[in-house]
Amino acid sequence: MSTETKPKYRSADWFGKNDKDGFGHRSWMRNQGLPGDVFDGRPVIGICNTWSELTPCNAHFRDLADHVKRGVWQAGGFPVEFPVTSLGEAVMRPTAMLFRNLASMDVEESIRANPIDGVVLLCGCDKTTPSLVMGAASCDIPELVVSGGPMLNGKYQGREIGSGTDVWHFSESVKAGAMSLKQFMEAESCMSRSAGHCMTMGTASTMASMVEALGLSLPENAAIPAVDSRRSVLAHMAGRRIVEMVAGDLRISRILRREAFENAIRVNAALGGSTNAVIHLLAIAGRVGVPLTLDDWDRLGHDCPTIVNLMPSGQYLMEDFYYAGGVPAVVRALGEHDLLHRDALTVNGQTIWENCREAPNWNPEVIRGWDRPLIEHGGIAVLRGNLAPQGAVIKPSAASPRLMRHAGRAIVFENIEDYKRRIEDPALDADENSVLVLKNCGPKGYPGMAEVGNMGLPPKLLKRGITDVVRISDARMSGTAYGTVVLHVCPEAAIGGPLAHVREGDRVELDVEHRRLHLDVPEEEIARRSAVWRPLAPPMAGGYQRLYFDHVLQADTGADLDFLTGCRGHVVMRESH
Numbered sequence: 001m002s003t004e005t006k007p008k009y010r011s012a013d014w015f016g017k018n019d020k021d022g023f024g025h026r027s028w029m030r031n032q033g034l035p036g037d038v039f040d041g042r043p044v045i046g047i048c049n050t051w052s053e054l055t056p057c058n059a060h061f062r063d064l065a066d067h068v069k070r071g072v073w074q075a076g077g078f079p080v081e082f083p084v085t086s087l088g089e090a091v092m093r094p095t096a097m098l099f100r101n102l103a104s105m106d107v108e109e110s111i112r113a114n115p116i117d118g119v120v121l122l123c124g125c126d127k128t129t130p131s132l133v134m135g136a137a138s139c140d141i142p143e144l145v146v147s148g149g150p151m152l153n154g155k156y157q158g159r160e161i162g163s164g165t166d167v168w169h170f171s172e173s174v175k176a177g178a179m180s181l182k183q184f185m186e187a188e189s190c191m192s193r194s195a196g197h198c199m200t201m202g203t204a205s206t207m208a209s210m211v212e213a214l215g216l217s218l219p220e221n222a223a224i225p226a227v228d229s230r231r232s233v234l235a236h237m238a239g240r241r242i243v244e245m246v247a248g249d250l251r252i253s254r255i256l257r258r259e260a261f262e263n264a265i266r267v268n269a270a271l272g273g274s275t276n277a278v279i280h281l282l283a284i285a286g287r288v289g290v291p292l293t294l295d296d297w298d299r300l301g302h303d304c305p306t307i308v309n310l311m312p313s314g315q316y317l318m319e320d321f322y323y324a325g326g327v328p329a330v331v332r333a334l335g336e337h338d339l340l341h342r343d344a345l346t347v348n349g350q351t352i353w354e355n356c357r358e359a360p361n362w363n364p365e366v367i368r369g370w371d372r373p374l375i376e377h378g379g380i381a382v383l384r385g386n387l388a389p390q391g392a393v394i395k396p397s398a399a400s401p402r403l404m405r406h407a408g409r410a411i412v413f414e415n416i417e418d419y420k421r422r423i424e425d426p427a428l429d430a431d432e433n434s435v436l437v438l439k440n441c442g443p444k445g446y447p448g449m450a451e452v453g454n455m456g457l458p459p460k461l462l463k464r465g466i467t468d469v470v471r472i473s474d475a476r477m478s479g480t481a482y483g484t485v486v487l488h489v490c491p492e493a494a495i496g497g498p499l500a501h502v503r504e505g506d507r508v509e510l511d512v513e514h515r516r517l518h519l520d521v522p523e524e525e526i527a528r529r530s531a532v533w534r535p536l537a538p539p540m541a542g543g544y545q546r547l548y549f550d551h552v553l554q555a556d557t558g559a560d561l562d563f564l565t566g567c568r569g570h571v572v573m574r575e576s577h
């Protein structure tokens, strides 16, 4: 069992000892049919798997893990697959986001507690990507992301339909009387017709693109469809590469530098990516100590056009994006326009520019030229004002130009139940100038900051052909959603932020160009309302939800738990027996 002539990896503290502890660590592992020489000091590669039949977007991950294993064995490593909490966006209640930080703890502690020298993170559905990256970042070992890939394009009545985006369209069409319930039910089976995650530029595709832009995955990771054989090849190559990363001690902290985050923010703008990326990247940066702020999103993304023509901002879907050239083609365009830190290192040991400088664009309708963007100023606009002193966000590429500067009377919903109770009431005093305000849906308020910010419109407006009004809340919205929707208002209503003090009929002003969100009520009146405001009770007296409620940070810093920020490394001092 001597490893004296080889580099000594972390796992040697478990498997490289000739005492009772080494016996124990090796012997029980050998009940899986492993030969003794796998404990000869070779790199032990964890494959962190979020497979679950309750996370349909990740249900093909056992196959994907097998391809990673082939690559690890081939490169002389020892692969060990392990499960972590999986987060299914489509089914979890009250929202998968409530459990992102919990899953990140699971990942962090699983890596640290086990003889793992490097880890491949299998990510797919929305929250599985940030939670795995956050957890791995807090350990700081070599890490490589393999995404599960998007589903094939949805097809309904001979046309393309997109995950989420067309659910909102169909749902509103039913309310407006333009689509029958029978047609609605038919469309259900036409949308999700292969393995993989949402195939719009929703949060899953955005976060897969973010890890590629950060340099945490091999090139092309984000867009290869889940069922394309090239996804399996990528997983195989990732298995090979992680072994080399361990040998070179290429840790996640060497990749997740400030420059990498700035690149990712600009890629997000060029993609028309999800607003959820704001919260997740802030949280990841918090784990590695990079001082990223909400204002960085506005500053860095503002000059960057949206050139990727994908739903919900545009027309096409992820399958088309892959065939057009995917993230590498977008990175190349940014680099050619001086909007890229070209020297940012990536997991394959090359810089991002070395990886992408010759990336082709095969379809200028899907990935537009710089001179013909989908949206001239992409990115995320960060709004401030007396209604959001710590900031709020809006995605201009998904909003209606006519509402980007708007003032209207507020229709106020105290919580999601109040909204559901009243929104279909024909007596609701709503018109095209109304501003819908939803409170108590932030991190503490919901709890978990659910994706309810893109409130459906009152049917009485939909029937009049009105498809968008200004909506404001402390909630998030699905990356597949659209509309003039102000999100992440901070501080949230549940801790007494100004949003808590908006009342029915108040005048609210939105001015995206000047980044302003204003409640047109005298300061003295706001102070009077604040004096009589009472905080919400915690959602549960105990358990994880109470821990979350007591420790979650606000959206402007990424909604991590206060005791989870930072990197705690991978050292474990004590043996188990």
Ligand code: FES
Pocket: 057, 088, 089, 090, 124, 125, 126, 163, 197, 198, 202, 204
């Ligand atoms: Fe899993 Fe959309 S529900 S990615």
